[in-house]
Amino acid sequence: MSRFAKLLFVPLVAPLLAGCNAVVLAPAGDIAVQQRDLIIIATVLMLLIIIPVMVLVVLFARKYRKGNNAQYEPNWDHSTQLELVIWSAPLAIIICLGAVTWVSTHLLDPYRQLGRLGPDRPVVAEVEPLEVEVVALDWKWMFIYPQYDIATVNELVAPVDRPIEFKLTASSVMNSFYIPALAGQIYAMPGMQTRLHAVVNEPGTYKGIAAHYSGHGFSGMHFAFKGVSNAEFDTWLADVRTSPDMLNRQRYLEVEKPTENVPVMHFAGVESGLYTAILNMCVERDKMCVSEMMSIDQQGGLGHAGVNNLAPELYGGGERNRSPFGPQKTYVAAICSTDEAIAMTAKLPALKAPNAAPLVGKGLTRPEMVAQSNAPALDWLAGKLAFNQNTPADAL
Structure with a gap:
């Protein structure tokens, strides 16, 4: 296809390009406006190098083409002025681009609270x-x-x-x-x-x-x-x-x-x-929350003390979370104590939390304190389980 024939397609493509909505370059929010300005500034700074290089490529190719009889200097290898331009210009642009990007990266941090609604419009405290x-x-x-x-x-x-x-x-x-x-x-x-x-x-x-x-x-x-x-x-x-x-x-x-x-x-x-x-990925009530799991891991895992925190009676059932040990869901109620876990179900008044020192899992040194602190809740839980086992299903 000739060059002239390709130019004939320009009027056909132009209306299609005109229909594009360049919303990134015409935003409606101050954050997006600052991001647009950063894109423009970075593009202009890079074009300061790209455009001269592209122009010089054409000029050099034209000047030193075969039929131009340009002066040939095979022993030329150095020019202080030329190297000064070659190194200083890109270095200056890189410094400017780095400074602008560093400042904008911090000012436009998505976690950073807004300091303004727009240019010369600070956020009102009220x-x-x-x-x-x-x-x-x-x-x-x-x-x-x-x-x-x-x-x-x-x-x-x-x-x-x-x-x-x-x-x-x-x-x-x-x-x-x-x-x-x-x-x-x-x-x-x-x-x-x-x-x-x-x-x-x-x-x-x-x-x-x-x-x-x-x-x-x-x-x-x-x-x-x-x-x-x-x-x-x-x-x-x-x-x-x-x-x-x-x-x-x-x-x-x-x-x-x-x-x-x-x-x-x-x-x-x-x-x-x-x-x-x-x-925390626990919309279903029979699932352990991510926060609870992380708290257990932070304390060194369940260990010996965590066995007393298994409360299938309180967290039974669940179609999507069946337990491999039986029809009821076995659930780690909490990392602190059984008392607090049962209290959270509103079935037992809240009790004073015991000392967390013996409940550190692998670091447990005084198992007798665990049994002593959990005794009231475990007695209640044992009685509840015994009641359910001895009561007919139609009476529950």
């Missing part, structure tokens, strides 16, 4: 940040508003010029939360929590996406992010609270199941502690 707990599901996004006791799926609404504090986790696989108009992407991982601070400065509806491939329904895992006024936000809250749906643990387990292209869902109430249970 303004309470909007807290949003984000859960990446398969294949949808769940947003919990703990300050307002509501939740949504695939819809995120925030007031303009109000700082937003995101807490993010995932239910099954790692994903990436990304609203190009608001801020950079941040990963959400199961059993872990990441954070993101941002603000939207211009009202409008913007697209939020999953920026990390997560399976079959990945292409439909997007949501609408709306920046609204305070009055519109209050109206939206009132509308969500009219929903008949409530988000408790059982409802969450239903929503958590993999589904594709999910429409917007509203929940007028959220069970207390649900996000913490999601984060």
Whole structure:
């Protein structure tokens, strides 16, 4: 194909390129604006070297081509002036680029609280940040508003010029939360929590996406992010609270199941502690929480003292967590003491916690103190088990 024929395709391609929405270069939030400026500054600094090099390649090729009769100097090997330019210019650009990147990396740290709403607009201390707990599901996004006791799926609404504090986790696989108009992407991982601070400065509806491939329904895992006024936000809250749906643990387990292209869902109430249970991967009540498991490991493991913390009566059953030792679920109730574990079930008044020193697992030196401190709870548990065994099933 000739060069002229290729140029004929330019008018056909130009309208397609004009339809692209370069939202990264035209954001609506201050964090995204600063990130855009960093991209532009870094690009310009690099072009200061790239463009001269590309121009010189063409000039050198033209000057020293075969038919130009350029002067040939086979013994030339050094020029102080040329080497000064070759080394000093890139070094200066690298220093500038490194300084800008280092400063911006700290100022735009997603865990860093916002210091401003925009240029010359510091955050007012009286303004309470909007807290949003984000859960990446398969294949949808769940947003919990703990300050307002509501939740949504695939819809995120925030007031303009109000700082937003995101807490993010995932239910099954790692994903990436990304609203190009608001801020950079941040990963959400199961059993872990990441954070993101941002603000939207211009009202409008913007697209939020999953920026990390997560399976079959990945292409439909997007949501609408709306920046609204305070009055519109209050109206939206009132509308969500009219929903008949409530988000408790059982409802969450239903929503958590993999589904594709999910429409917007509203929940007028959220069970207390649900996000913490999601984060610790123990929404099902017969599962040990990650925090409990880490606490046990921190103390050196279960050891001899941990045997007294096995309470199948309190944590029996479970279809997804069957015990290999029988039909009932065997569950490590807690690392502290059996007294506290039973007290947490509201079946026994809380007792004074014993000295934690003998409950360090592999470091246990005084087993008699363990038995003494756990005696009241163990007696109650033994009596409860004996009562259940001697009572007919229809009388329970």
